[in-house]
Amino acid sequence: MVRKVLTEVRTRRLVWMRILAGAAALGVVLACGSGGDESTDSTSGGDAEQQAVVAKMGEKARDGKFEFVVTKVDRGKTKIGDQYLSTKAQGEFVLIHVTVRNISKEPQTFSGEAQKLFADGAEHTADTEAAIYLGEESQSIWEEINPGNTVKGIVVFDIKKGAELERLELHDSVLSGGVEVRL
Numbered sequence: 001m002v003r004k005v006l007t008e009v010r011t012r013r014l015v016w017m018r019i020l021a022g023a024a025a026l027g028v029v030l031a032c033g034s035g036g037d038e039s040t041d042s043t044s045g046g047d048a049e050q051q052a053v054v055a056k057m058g059e060k061a062r063d064g065k066f067e068f069v070v071t072k073v074d075r076g077k078t079k080i081g082d083q084y085l086s087t088k089a090q091g092e093f094v095l096i097h098v099t100v101r102n103i104s105k106e107p108q109t110f111s112g113e114a115q116k117l118f119a120d121g122a123e124h125t126a127d128t129e130a131a132i133y134l135g136e137e138s139q140s141i142w143e144e145i146n147p148g149n150t151v152k153g154i155v156v157f158d159i160k161k162g163a164e165l166e167r168l169e170l171h172d173s174v175l176s177g178g179v180e181v182r183l
Helices: 002-031 128-137
Strands: 054-056 060-063 066-081 086-102 108-110 116-119 122-125 143-145 150-159 165-170 179-182
Touching: 060 179, 066 128, 066 165, 066 179, 086 116, 086 128, 086 143, 086 165, 116 150, 122 150, 128 150, 143 150
Parallel strands: 054 179
Antiparallel strands: 060 066, 066 086, 086 150, 108 143, 116 122, 116 165, 165 179
8 A cells, every 4th residue: 555655756756857847948948048158168150050159077167058077977777766765777878967056147047858869879868757856966857056055966977887988068048058067
């Protein structure tokens, strides 16, 4: 009976999480994310086709209204959560620890779903469900950051076990050009 109730609670949470994530993504699209008036990278020149900016772990990297610093990468976990509410990886979870600072003059929302991880030549999207089970330490699902403020979060990806991590593509919104961080 308890197992059935816990399964039902988990299912309801997942449904609400997906509804909220969908609404959040729609809100970003409707609001046009970060807009186009602030540069998405720090390269010089005004070319219509911007050059990709590449940073390394521990270095500052800017995209739109955010400045990112990847501080740590954890991998090898196959389960996130507790004994009652958890999720299992299809392969292995990779936890990307990132500091995000709003460098604009207005609030901006950080979403883990806008981030991408490239491993073994394949593109991976963030695992929002796993990030939810991290609890408050994640702060990467949908976090509004006021001007000048910084948030530390963890973006979770589910990748093939043992895959070689290549790079992250960090975005201030789903519509931004992104900035590359080598791993």
